[in-house]
Structures are given as C-alpha cells and as structure tokens.
Amino acid sequence: MLDTTLLWHQIRRAIVIARKDIRIYYSKGPVIIFGVLFPVFLFLSFTIGRHMSVDFMIPGLLGMILFFTATSISPIVVPWEAQARTLERLMSCPVRLETIIAGDTLASFVFGTAISLVPIILGLIMGIAISGPVIFAFALILAALCFASLGNVFSIPPTNLPATVNMIASVVKFPVVFISGIFIPLNELPVWGQAIAYISPLTYFTDIARNCIQGQGHLPLALDFAVLIAFTVVFLVVAMKMHQRTMPRRI
Amino acid sequence: MKGDSSSAIVVANLTKRFGEVIAVNDISFQVNKGELFGFLGPNGAGKTTTIRILTGVIRADGGAASIEGFDAGGIRAKQIAGVLPEMANAYNDLSGWDNLMLMAKLYGVPSSEARDRSEKLVESLGLLERKTSLVKTYSKGMKQRLILSMALVSDPELLFLDEPTSGLDVQSARLINNMLRNLNGKGKTIFLTTHDMDEANQLCDRVAIINKGRIVAVDAPEKLRMATSSRHSLEVSFSGFATTESLAQLPGVSEVQKVGDKYRLYTDNPGELVMQLVNHSRTIGLKIVSLNMLAPSLEDAFVALTEKEVEHA
Numbered sequence: 001m002l003d004t005t006l007l008w009h010q011i012r013r014a015i016v017i018a019r020k021d022i023r024i025y026y027s028k029g030p031v032i033i034f035g036v037l038f039p040v041f042l043f044l045s046f047t048i049g050r051h052m053s054v055d056f057m058i059p060g061l062l063g064m065i066l067f068f069t070a071t072s073i074s075p076i077v078v079p080w081e082a083q084a085r086t087l088e089r090l091m092s093c094p095v096r097l098e099t100i101i102a103g104d105t106l107a108s109f110v111f112g113t114a115i116s117l118v119p120i121i122l123g124l125i126m127g128i129a130i131s132g133p134v135i136f137a138f139a140l141i142l143a144a145l146c147f148a149s150l151g152n153v154f155s156i157p158p159t160n161l162p163a164t165v166n167m168i169a170s171v172v173k174f175p176v177v178f179i180s181g182i183f184i185p186l187n188e189l190p191v192w193g194q195a196i197a198y199i200s201p202l203t204y205f206t207d208i209a210r211n212c213i214q215g216q217g218h219l220p221l222a223l224d225f226a227v228l229i230a231f232t233v234v235f236l237v238v239a240m241k242m243h244q245r246t247m248p249r250r251i
Numbered sequence: 252m253k254g255d256s257s258s259a260i261v262v263a264n265l266t267k268r269f270g271e272v273i274a275v276n277d278i279s280f281q282v283n284k285g286e287l288f289g290f291l292g293p294n295g296a297g298k299t300t301t302i303r304i305l306t307g308v309i310r311a312d313g314g315a316a317s318i319e320g321f322d323a324g325g326i327r328a329k330q331i332a333g334v335l336p337e338m339a340n341a342y343n344d345l346s347g348w349d350n351l352m353l354m355a356k357l358y359g360v361p362s363s364e365a366r367d368r369s370e371k372l373v374e375s376l377g378l379l380e381r382k383t384s385l386v387k388t389y390s391k392g393m394k395q396r397l398i399l400s401m402a403l404v405s406d407p408e409l410l411f412l413d414e415p416t417s418g419l420d421v422q423s424a425r426l427i428n429n430m431l432r433n434l435n436g437k438g439k440t441i442f443l444t445t446h447d448m449d450e451a452n453q454l455c456d457r458v459a460i461i462n463k464g465r466i467v468a469v470d471a472p473e474k475l476r477m478a479t480s481s482r483h484s485l486e487v488s489f490s491g492f493a494t495t496e497s498l499a500q501l502p503g504v505s506e507v508q509k510v511g512d513k514y515r516l517y518t519d520n521p522g523e524l525v526m527q528l529v530n531h532s533r534t535i536g537l538k539i540v541s542l543n544m545l546a547p548s549l550e551d552a553f554v555a556l557t558e559k560e561v562e563h564a
Contacts, residue, residue, distance in 0.1 A: 006326060009359055016356040024344045085340040089401070092306040092336060092411075093357040094329040248309040 010099045017095070017103025018110065025073050025080070026111060030166055035072030036115060039064045046183050058123035059209035060182040063143075065119055067180075067202050070112025070144045071173060074151030075165045077104045078243070082160040082250035097247060098240050101152055105236070108148035116140060128213050135221065136212040142228050143205035149235035150201065156239065158246040181206045186218035201231040259284045259409055259440040260305065260323075264314035267300050274300040276464035277314065282442055282457075284319075287435045289455035289472075290444040291553060297464040298444040299337050302413050305442070306334045318409060330358065333407035335398055337414045337444075343387035347378055347397045350386060351404050358405035365404060372400040377426060392423030399427060409440045416450065428454060448550035452476075458549070462557040475552040482547035482555050483521045487528055488513040490538040497535065501527045513541070 025031055043061050078100075081087040090100060120130075130136050154169040179193070180202035186194060197203045204224040211217030217224070260282035267275040275297045282288040292298045303309045305316055307324030316323035319331055341350040348369065355365030373382045376396040386394060395415065402410060412431070416424035431454060435441055445451050451458050452472045459469040468475055498514055499507045503524050506517040518524045521544050532539050547555075 010326075013357055013359070016353065020342070020345075020353055023349075024342060084343065085338055086342055088303075088308055088336040089334065089339045089341075089398070090357075091308045092329065092332075092334040093354070094326045094359070095357060096326065251303065251308055 009094075010096055013093075013095045014099045014102040014106060017090075017100060018106035021073060021077055021104055021107030022110065025077055025107070028076070028080075030076060030162060031072045031111075034166060034170070035069040035111065036065075039068035042177070054123065054126045054128055055214045056185075056210075058119060058126070058128050059206055059213050062116055062119045062123070062209055063180065063202055063206040064177055064182050066112050066116040066140070066143055066205065067147050067177065068173065069115040070108050070147035071151040071154070071169060072108070073111055074104045074108035074148050075154035075169050076162040077107070078152075078155045078247070078250070079160050079162050079165050083162070087247075088251050091247070091251070097244055101236075101240050101243055105145070105148045105152055105239075108151050109144045112144040112147060113141065116144070123213070130212050131215060132212050136208070139205060139208040139212070139225070139228070142225065142232065143201070143208075146201050146205075146228050146232040146235065149232055149239060152239035152243070153235050156242040156246055158249040160250055176200045176202055179203070181210070181218070185210070201228060204228045204231075257283050259286070259319055260288075260316070260442060262301075262305070262314070262316045265301065265304060265311050265316055266313035267297075267304060267309070267311050273464050275304070275311070278461065278464070278466045279314075280459050280466060280469050282440060284440055285435070285438045286456045287431070287441045287443065287454055289451040289458035290442065290461065291446075291448070291451055291458050292444075292461035293557060296461045298461060299413055301461070302336075302411055302442070302444060306332065306336070306411050308336075330405075331407055332409045332411055333402035333405060335402045335410070335412045335415050337417070339398055341386045341389075341394060341397050341401060344385065346383050346385055347373065347389065347393075347400075348382040350397060350401055354401040355404045360405050368404055368406060369400070372403055376400055376430065392419050395419055396423060396426065399430065403434075407439070410434065410442065412441065412443045414444055414446065417446065424450075448548065448553060452549045460553055460556050467556045468552075472549045472552075475556075476547050476549055478552065482517060482551035483519060484515050484517045484545045484547070484551075485521055485524055485528065486510070486513050486515050486541075486543045486545055488540045489532060490540055491536075493535060493537060497531070501531060503527070515545070 043064055047057060078087065081090060154172070155165050157168065159165060179196050180200045181197060186197055186203065186207065189197060204219070204227045207217045207219050208221060208224045211221060258281045263279050265275055265278050266273070278301065290298050290301065300309070304311045305318065305323045307329050310324065318328035321328040341347070342353070345353065351369040351372070352365060355369070373379045376399065378393060378396055378400065381389065381393065386397065389397065399415065416427050428450065431441055443455065455472055457469065457471050458475065460467050493514065495507045495509055495514065498504065498516060501524065503518045503520045504516050508515045516524060525542065528539065528542065
C-alpha cells in the first residue's frame, strides 16, 4: 500500500535536493558553456547571413536552447557529487535513489524553463505571436521535463568524471539538434530524414512551437504531446532503474 | 530476524561480493542499544562494506540486517541513524551552516529545531566563528568536525562512524572522541570503525574484529586482551647493546622486537622469562636498566587474532 506520508516526505526532500543543485551547480563552468553559450553560438552560426523570418527562427532557437539547458545539469550532478565525495553522505540520508534522481531532474527542469524564457521574450519583442499560449506553456514544461530526464540517462555510466559524461551527452545532443527540424523544417526533409527525426524528442517540441508560433506544424498536436509524454516516462524509468545498478559503483 | 528489543543493530549471515572477491563473508553480530561498538580490521577487511550495507549505500548479496527493528537501508532505518562515511566531504560551495541546514531538511527536521541544534553543535565542536564561511576554506579537522555535526543534526538514536578520526590532528581527534563519549553517555548507540587500537580500547564497550570479510572475535576490549595469553611480554633495556638474536634464543620467547632503546620479548610465561633475562644479562656482562611486564594490548590481540585467521585460511 502506498504510504502517502512517506511519499510526501520524499517529494519535499526531492525539492531540497533540487534547491541544493541550483545553488551549487548553476554557476559551474560546464553548465554555462554547454547549457547557455553553446546553443546560442551554434544557432547564430547557422542563421547569420541567411534570410529567415523571425517566426521560423524563434521556434528553432527556443527548441535548441531548451534542449541544451535542460540537459546541462542533470547529467553532471551525480558524477560531480561522487568526485567531490558528497554522494555517499547523500545516499545514506533518508531519501530513496528515485528521490535523488527526481531532485536532479527538477533542478535541470527549472534551469531549462527559466533560460528558455529569454528567446520567448526576445521573440515577443521582435513581433511574434503565440497562438494557444496555454498549450505552448504546457509543451514548454513537458519538454523541459523530458529533456531534464534525458540528462539523467546520460549520467548512467558509472564514471565520476563530469567531463566524460559531457562527452557522452555531446555525442547524442549534437546529432539530435540537426535531425529535429531546428534548421530545416520537417516537411522539407526527405522521407528517410523524417524517419530519423521521429526518434528525437526535440522534433515533437519544435513541431509544437512551430504550430503555436508559425501557425503550422507537421504533425497533429495530440501526437506531439503523446510522444513527448512517452519519451519522458521512458527516460525517467530508464534513469531510475539503471542508476539503481550503477550508483553504488561510484562510491 | 532474531534480536530482542535491546538490540540496536542485528546482522545475520551478511554477505557481499564484488566480482570474484567476497568482501563480507557470512558475518553475524548484534549491537545493543546504548552501546559503543567498535569494528576493527586491517585495510580491505570488509569494515567499510559492512557499514555501507548498514547505512543503505549498497545492498547485500545475502543475509539480513536491521536497525532498531527496521530493515537496514530502508527509509525508516536511515531516518533514525546519523552517518559519517569514510573520506566523506561536505559541500565545498556551501557554508558550514548551510550544509547543516541542508542535512536537517533531508532528515525532515523542523527549521527552528534545526537552527537551535546546529548552534549548539557548531559551538561544541569549535566551528562557531567559521560557521558562515564556505567549507572549501576549512581545514581537514574542521571539515571532519562539520561532517560529524551533519550526522548529529537530526539527533539520531544511532550513529555510524567510519574512521572518524583518521588522519586528524590530535586536537580535532580528541574533540571528536570526547563528543562521542558524551553522546554515548546520553544513551546514543555508536557503531564505529577504526584502525586506532588505543582509540577502540579507550572508547568501546565491545569490539568486533573482522579480517578477510569474516568476524574473528566479538568481545569487550579487556577480555580480548586477556584472552591473548601468548602475547604477554616483557620490555627490557640494558646498559649496553644486546642482540635480538641472543634474546630470541632464551627459553619461552616467541618473538623479539626492538622498540627504541628497549627490547620487547613475547612469551606465555613471563615469570620464568624474568629469571632467564637476569641470568642472560650476567652472561653478556650488561646491567638491566629497566624491566617491565606488559599485559597484551588490544593491538596484540588484534594481530594475534588476524594472524590466526590467516594461518587457518
């Protein structure tokens, strides 16, 4: 039987862990470099000199920034804690391993959501209109949670070197950006390109963003949301199950 | 699991393997409530693995353990225990005070209670003036005292301490040991691993000696010392140089060690050896400057018991 008091305690402790992560890890070099600077410069390098409408640019920029920022903290926290020898202390506290992962995910989620407001405000200043703002906000929150959960999948290998985890994450993150309709809309991709795009969770958020900002998406909104929810659940379950196996090996 | 209401920790047939290596091999013991229990063993004996299983950091492959009746490693067991892991660190990017508040929140301690308790802890462990400094500016001794405070901020009934004074300066080690005595005096159960035999002898009600993953003895330090009869020794110094070889040939001597300007001779018949030494000093033309009869130390008991285990293996 589910003990609701125990569950409530674990939720509160996940928030405590998230607040600790926010205080300690937001200002770390790899988070700033891979989470903020990299996506901005990458986007600029692909857009400067090309004639693109603001309506087209902003969903792409938003998708990329949200993807990079939300996946910048959750992969490095566990290896960083193991390296700094704080992980064993944390694991011996009255928190479940799932609570630790949930806390790390929450910190990444907050970071991703907060930073993604920058391109949205920038776009609004430049004159974009968001149709269905509630749907858009829900998509933003869902995508931030999905990407933050993916970040925890990157840190499954039991290495205590944040740089190694960042390397593993980069191997996945960079190709994902190129296949997710950021720079080339889905409907302009060949069939094989679209087939690859569908394996990326970023594709579905970008599609929702284009739907709300450009007024045209490639897939039905319901399908975009369903796939994003499915990705989130899979990433969370995989991260929690696999960290059960690898976390003790970091000590 | 067996164990009565007076047991704080019950361990039954606990086993943990890392690949081919059996780190903890079918060990069983009980720790009584209010007891200061020492867990001694050489490096790689299985001390830290045992404490990590008991504190829920790793899972056992076999056997069972309980903390105050709750399964070891479960949330309820963790809630009533404070832990000071070996080589642990506090968060360097937070102040000492913020580390304490963080730990209090993770244990669900109400804020006002956490502040009151933390004030007392930082004061009693000599951290009051530096409590708002970042931990990265603390010395090793200060960090260890802070980590002990973090283990105590939830006012746990039971404390797990893995080598709490290892590598510390005398002052910090003494401060921590005094704190442990006070806590034990107030009825807290303490499970302590240490390499320091003198520390174990001074602090512990009972000790378990573990070697190669197996418990070789569990008893009071004094009883373990006295049970090691063959480790009685005489410490003698002469007015001149005597060779260890000639002393080793005396009847009844099992081992000779040179300790500074003295010689320590191990025997199971110290009375007879006194006479042998007097005769020997006459033979070699030296005077005996000092002669002391030593009962076996806990270290002697430890060496004897672990060596016996190696011989049996």
